[in-house]
Amino acid sequence: MWTWFHRLASPPTFYRLADRLVPWLGLLAAGLLGYGIFGGLLLAPADYQQGDAFRIIYVHVPAAALSLSVYVLMAAAGAVAVIWRIKLAECVLVAAAPIGASFTALALVTGMLWGKPMWGAYWVWDARLTSELILLFLYAGVIGLNQAIEEPRAAARACGLLALIGVINVPIVHYSVEWWNSLHQGSTILKLGRPNMSADMARPLYAALLGTYCFFGVALLRRVQNELLLRERGTAWVKEQLRSAHV
Amino acid sequence: MAAGVIGAFTAVLRRELRLAARARAEWLMPPLFFVIVVTLFGLGAKPNDPLLADFAPAILWVGALLAALLTLERLFRADYEDGTLEQIFIAPAPAIAAIAAKLSAHWLLTGLPLALLAAPLAAALGFPSAALPALTAGLALGTPVLSLIGGFAAALTVGLPRAGVLLPLLVLPLVTPIVIFGAGAARAAQSGLPADAPLYFLAAVLVLGLTLLPWATTAALRNAFE
Numbered sequence: 475m476w477t478w479f480h481r482l483a484s485p486p487t488f489y490r491l492a493d494r495l496v497p498w499l500g501l502l503a504a505g506l507l508g509y510g511i512f513g514g515l516l517l518a519p520a521d522y523q524q525g526d527a528f529r530i531i532y533v534h535v536p537a538a539a540l541s542l543s544v545y546v547l548m549a550a551a552g553a554v555a556v557i558w559r560i561k562l563a564e565c566v567l568v569a570a571a572p573i574g575a576s577f578t579a580l581a582l583v584t585g586m587l588w589g590k591p592m593w594g595a596y597w598v599w600d601a602r603l604t605s606e607l608i609l610l611f612l613y614a615g616v617i618g619l620n621q622a623i624e625e626p627r628a629a630a631r632a633c634g635l636l637a638l639i640g641v642i643n644v645p646i647v648h649y650s651v652e653w654w655n656s657l658h659q660g661s662t663i664l665k666l667g668r669p670n671m672s673a674d675m676a677r678p679l680y681a682a683l684l685g686t687y688c689f690f691g692v693a694l695l696r697r698v699q700n701e702l703l704l705r706e707r708g709t710a711w712v713k714e715q716l717r718s719a720h721v
Numbered sequence: 722m723a724a725g726v727i728g729a730f731t732a733v734l735r736r737e738l739r740l741a742a743r744a745r746a747e748w749l750m751p752p753l754f755f756v757i758v759v760t761l762f763g764l765g766a767k768p769n770d771p772l773l774a775d776f777a778p779a780i781l782w783v784g785a786l787l788a789a790l791l792t793l794e795r796l797f798r799a800d801y802e803d804g805t806l807e808q809i810f811i812a813p814a815p816a817i818a819a820i821a822a823k824l825s826a827h828w829l830l831t832g833l834p835l836a837l838l839a840a841p842l843a844a845a846l847g848f849p850s851a852a853l854p855a856l857t858a859g860l861a862l863g864t865p866v867l868s869l870i871g872g873f874a875a876a877l878t879v880g881l882p883r884a885g886v887l888l889p890l891l892v893l894p895l896v897t898p899i900v901i902f903g904a905g906a907a908r909a910a911q912s913g914l915p916a917d918a919p920l921y922f923l924a925a926v927l928v929l930g931l932t933l934l935p936w937a938t939t940a941a942l943r944n945a946f947e
Contacts, residue, residue: 611894618890622881631944632877635937636891639873
């Protein structure tokens, strides 16, 4: 088990594995996102109170879920990078930050666009909205720190420490609607037993959620591959890789 | 071993305080900055605007935060450049004792004066005197966390040429809970409500910070040497 794990963490093995995974994940992402968006925008019935405005959840909920998941992944990669100094974990950490920041920004913007007609304001200083905004700043801090330190390995480890301290914010965002009296509604889909949403509406949402995770997988793997090529550019396996790709 | 830890802690703390006594301008700057920022709020608003008292908790907390930020870049910089930090890491006593002493000294020289200065400044803004204990208690509990988080961020950026630009970006998102609950305690007391809950929360954050951040700071400084 451990030898397999060590082999996976070696850059050339991971690079080739990613090459094999990306087309399948990409296909899955396209299919699920295609169904999720098509089903959400056209097939699902309009909400009895919100009308068609509710359809933004097919983008908002996946983006918000990813904004938290990516930070947790970043912190986990940071822990591995700081404790075991595995190069691959450093690349994952550095590669995940801009993607996570984009999802956070997307969740904030879609939430604001929905908030204007529904709450009557683009922005309210409410626990969940504010902590999501702080999450965006935390991502910006990791990106900024990584770019400021020249030596890439030291930069990644510093970012790992920062991500580990910042991860305290994630449960605050996630549980803020339960802990505080927030304007943001509670979770409707991640409830076991009786979901608070009709199946016609929920099915495309689950598809969009899974599809967004698959899309994140594709984007992350490609970015990690780039990072690996850049960091290992002097090594034999990169030269061989480039030769076989006829670059 | 334990004696080594305490010995290293007191030795570094004494050194920090002695250095500060010789360079008074350096640690007098943050309180002065704090006073000027609050004065500017008073001058920017209408004369004797009653709204200033309503905004006093936010003004004082943000002012204290910015004043504390000023000194962070210097926290480890001089020791990093002249090799003192390297000596701390190769010394037989654990490095964390010396780092904790530096963080404590930073609070004694920056956070504590700011916390003490807040009460007269709050009175100048028209803040009710009955609520001053809650404001001061909040700052007394919150400023050590500012020193701890700020020290951690300063350690992450210690070797960088332009750390001053990056530091606020790293520190400010992490200190938002402190500002929310610190200003919240002052606001609760201002409107005659009990301020215990936010103060207990601040105390809890302080305990959490004391247990985690000295280790994280030491790890970040060690990372800067490799």
